[in-house]
Amino acid sequence: MTEQSTAHAPASVADFGSARKVWLRARVTELSEALSDFGPQLHALIPADLGDRRLVDALVLCRVAADEARVQPVAETVAWLELLIPHGHRHDLADAVRRLRSALTVAEDPALWSWHAQEWEELVLALWRSDRARAVEPGRTDDELVSRWGVRTADSPHPEWAQHENGLSFTPLTEHLADEAEEPLSLLAGAVLSQPHVVEAIENSLAVYEGGLQGAGHLTLIAEQELCAQELGAWCDKHPGGASQATEDFLTELYESVETYSAEVLDPLIRSLSAYERTLFRTAMSPERRDRNAYLTEFLDCVANPSASAWTDGVLDPGVAEEAAERQARGELTWHSMRGSVPVWYHIVTSPQERAAALAFSGTASSSAIRVDVDVVLARQGTLFEGLGLDGPEDWYPEPGIGLRYSQHSATDLCELLTLAELGHARLEFVIRGTDGRFVLLRSLRAEVQDADASAWCRGVLYALRKLVPDVDDLADVIASEEPTDHQDDEDEWEDGWDDEEEDEQGQPDATPTASGSDTPEAPAPPKSARLSDELLAKVKAILRLAENPAATKAEAEAFLQKATAMMAKYGIEQAMLRGDDPAVREKPADRVVEVVAPWMGECKRLLSAIAFAMRCHPIYPGGKANKHRVHLFGFPSDLHSVEVLYASLRLQMLQGADRADARHRPPGELPRAYKRSWMLGFIRAVALRIGEAERAAREDSERERAEAAATDTSVQGRSVALVLADRTTEVETEVASRYPKLGKVRRTRFTGSGYRQGHVDGQQADIGGLALDDENEEWDELTA
Structure with a gap:
């Protein structure tokens, strides 16, 4: 019903599958380019004998992102890359993987975020398998999945992919009623849906949804038909009151026809899509999921990304080691942060029981390792088992766990809890002080969250975030205001947390103090001769x-x-x-x-x-x-x-x-x-x-x-x-x-609102035609996009 969808409506039945392929091709191209931008070392090594290079590049990137989401060690990613890349063992693949992992969040593509990565890996793997099967024998494709990609054949195809490729059709609501219902029903449905206020309501709702559909035209078509069905059903519910029995029966029949359309056409079509497409569609159509996604997106945009050394197996990142010393000096033992888009909790082991418990983990995910307490006031955090009366020998192996304490008044805490609930697991790092006084990594593992807990956390966190930060665009400001500043007097802020892969970086400055002699990067006021004259x-x-x-x-x-x-x-x-x-x-x-x-x-x-x-x-x-x-x-x-x-x-x-x-000027239904x-x-x-x-x-x-x-x-x-x-x-x-x-390089600016043209008019007082951000000159885009 929007300008875009109306333009394509006559051919929507035939072109639904084509629209999906166009979108997938564009997304694969974007992911392929992301690998060359953020993982040039790996991109240069990708072989050319596995079919479409863009698909292969996109699949490599998605699999690396999925390995990070699964909290896989770098060595496991390197293992399948050595199968994929001829003579891969001769290259420093471990360093390339670490650098790519550290840049995943900087790539700013939702497909690479931890809670989407495995779904995108599945989707792109199915795309590659389908494309490869058309070029070589199907048996060879399955052999390559095992011998080159290191994937078990049973896990390779998307289970519903074949059903979709066999041509499950898309039918608009009006055409379905014309084919399946009585002529008066279809005529009434068309008349209702063509009313100006109904058209406007559908257009406004669709405009809100399209921003979350990431340009997926086929999902926009489904969303439009679902909105049509909702509007028609609401009209039927509104009008039978006080009517004759014949009219009520007629409206009931129309309502049932709409319900049948949803059950027999839309629902099977949505189920036939990949897991990521279903997630994308449901997120766009649900206000709660849209809000949750907005907070997650904004949170990742203002979280500092760790350096490549954070992914060195068995070695504690220098920044974490430094923070561990500071935490222990303050009497704190557990703290949380982000590694890429995965929540991480670090715990300093201080007792023989804790050490035994940490080592007792088998390495598999454990759903009993995380407990969340909200707004618990604790002056000094104890050990993992403090207060339980556990005084057994060192070889005693209890069920270990970490209590995570959150404040409902901290946007950072709430966002990290939302991240944990969305992903369904977290990384646990057990840290211990070595004999030389330095902190080392004792054990790293993945801890899962029970589904009931994740669901409850999502609801509670979203409610608290809306209360604390009603406008999600203010989230970065609120988080920045929560950061402690008293310790920054003793260190050079230019080097504080510096990382060559920082999401907002343009370069690394030499460490030079300011002219005022302080370590804060505040420049002195310009001399009189360098200022505008007083008169001017x-x-x-x-x-x-x-x-x-x-x-x-x-x-x-x-x-x-x-x-x-x-x-x-x-x-x-x-x-x-x-x-x-x-x-x-x-x-x-x-x-x-x-x-x-x-x-x-x-x-x-x-x-x-x-x-x-x-x-x-x-x-x-x-x-x-x-x-x-x-x-x-x-x-x-x-x-x-x-x-x-x-x-x-x-x-x-x-x-x-x-x-x-x-x-x-803001259009109705668009977010302010x-x-x-x-x-x-x-x-x-x-x-x-x-x-x-x-x-x-x-x-x-x-x-x-x-x-x-x-x-x-x-x-x-x-x-x-x-x-x-x-x-x-x-x-x-x-x-x-x-x-x-x-x-x-600074990332290209992305936006979903419709105010750009009006802002340009108000800023320049002139009609700019079709100017968009992509028309800006290249030098300006690199500096300030």
Whole structure:
């Protein structure tokens, strides 16, 4: 019923299977590209003799992700890779697997998250098997599953795959009624479903669902027909009251026909899909599951990813060892964190009984190893068996377990509990202090969660999270506010938790203290000579205040902002020309760390980076948990000051504008947070283009004025404006390279709301046609996407 689905409705019966194949092909391509991006070592070793290279790449990635979800040791992943890759034992596959595992969350693909990974492995394995069977003999395909992929034949095919490939048909509701019901029933159904308010209700609901269907057109078709059935059933329930017996019988027959359609067409069709497609469909159609998925997605986006050393078998990650020492010094023995997208609990073993119990584990999953206590106040955490009166010898092997304590007032605790409930198991790491005083890993194992517990935790956690953080977009801000800061005075925050694979990283800075002498990355205020002149600064701030005034019209605000930007651009170029050739007064590149504040911290970072990039500065997102909401700016002091002045005004305008646009333009049924975020992205794109245009105009004016002056005054000499600015850009890039020798890539921005176009219009006051984020120039996308 949406524009997209209506366009395809006439061919939906024939093209349902085709739509599914198109979606699967696109997803496989994305996963294949993810392997080349995040696992280049493995990607280079994948053999070419196993059929479609994209399928093979996607399957390797999904199997590695599934091994991580199953808490398999790296050695087990290496074992099947050695079968897959000719002479695999000659390569350092273990290092390649560790690096890929550490980057799975950074890849930001739901197929790679722990609670989806095994379903996606099953789906892609079935795709590969089906494709391979068409190219070679079926018997050879099964042999390759065992000899090359290390998979038992009985586990290889998806059990319902053959049923779907044999052509289980998709039939729209109206066509089903036309074929199966009396003509008056089908005519009435068509009339009801064509009513404008019914069409609008279906379109609005479908718009909400489509964001969770990940572009799966075939699932959108099923969702649309399910909504049609619900609307028709609701209409039948609403109208029989007070009618004649004949009318009631007629409506009852129509209602039963709709129920039959759901039972005989939609339900079997959904059951015929793969496990992941069923999960995707049910998540999109259920408000509770959509909310749960939103919190999980946002949580993973703000969790620091561990380094590759976290996946070294039998060796404790240095970061964990350091934290273990700190925990024990504080009297704490158990703490939790995330490894990729798997919840992990570490426990320091302190007694012979605990050691014996930990070693007694067979290595198989245990459902009795985790107990959850919520809001338990405990000043000092005891041993695993404290209070049980266990004083037996060292060879006594009790049933071990870890009590997990959560606070309902901690968003981090609640999200980790939700992660545990969604996945159904956690990793347990037993840590012990060695004879040399260093902490080592005693035992690592997987502990399962009973289904009843997981279900209860999901309901309780979701209720608590909605209460604590009603808007999921604020989750990162709330979690950041929970992080302790008192211990950061004694360590360099640039190196705190640093990881080459951090999800938000762009590079690793050299460890250099700030000019103030402290270890916190706060830059000193720029010297007077590097700031905008007092007179100009007063004028700019006065103009920006006019632009910020809610009473100003859109045209007035646009004109005020354009004027202020042009004045600062002109000033920056004049300063560059005045000091460009004189070593005595020449500016040197500087840097400044800006910490954004709530709300909408992620979008504020993008806005700051967009302004900086347009004003000849270089923004960097430092890695590490402590730097999550900081932007490290490099540029000349006068330019940096202009960036800060403009950012302060534009941030306010962006937040106010998002609220106004949400009230005036948000489509019915769309989530406010999705609409506001997409609006902000459009706004950021528009103002970046306008600032860049102002800079170009100021540069052209300066070139023209300089040329005119040179024509009348032979004493006017020196380099051109373009050359001076190019030299300054080179100096800034050199400074960035010296501080960040290894730059990474920032992930492409993704959004589901429909406000991007309106945000662009409000930010630029012009029709932008079909501009989308994919149309942005490549350099800008790499820096600030």
